[in-house]
Ligand SMILES: Nc1ncnc2c1ncn2[C@@H]1O[C@H](COP(=O)(O)OP(=O)(O)OP(=O)(O)O)[C@@H](O)[C@H]1O
């Protein structure tokens with residue numbers, strides 16, 4: 001199991017103002033699963049990703065990812081855990097504007113691999129950006145910027161990829177292309193994906209669909225015959 005959450009709670013604030021962002025979450029995620037997490041605004045989707053990514057810690061309960069107990073990590077160990085195990089893809093791409101596509105990816109590759117520059121170029125080629133490597137983010141379309149962000153997440157070959165509304169800023173066609181790319185590249189390397197979205201239609205491409213409501217998992221459905229992302233409509 002890559003991801004194992006047991007009786008996990010996340011509470012922000014205390015007393016009268018306490019908000020239970022996650023309530024008693026139990027979740028077991030096998031390696032290689034592509035899971036889509038649906039739920040209304042405020043239902044706890046980002047909080048769940050942040051806990052799995054060790055950006056934040058649970059208030060109660062146990063989270064184990066790739067055999068590591070996240071509660072027992074000190075700050076340095078959290079950094080190492082994120083570096084070695086987790087790739088993040090966000091809604092607003094989060095690229096560094098003063099660096100080219102290649103440099104944005106290389107920055108992460110350098111941290112993890114001796115041949116960082118080569119790996120960065122190879123993964124940019126893998127996401128279809130061989131011709132655009134030396135462009136700055138402002139010179140790229142939204143879809144191309146998201147490809148750079150995906151390359152940046154993948155260059156360290158993390159077992160877990162966490163995507164928070166990765167198509168939220170993209171038009172329908174471009175969004176579908178990005179989903180197709182995510183599905184392909186993660187399938188090739190048997191990566192575990194948690195992808196958060198408001199868009200229920202995207203669930204059709206997943207191995208598993210989880211629905212959150214007010215911090216609880218209210219539905220957990222396995223999909224034995226997911227459709228290709230290129231066949232999605234919404
Ligand atoms: N740092 C924080 N401090 C206080 N409350 C927070 C904090 N982060 C999240 N919350 C609260 O926790 C709940 C879950 O938030 P979360 O961001 O996980 O929702 P979400 O499902 O990702 O929503 P959205 O779809 O709008 O991104 C919300 O009620 C939110 O206000």
Ligand SMILES: [Mg+2]
Nearest residue numbers: 045046047164
């Ligand atoms: Mg969110």
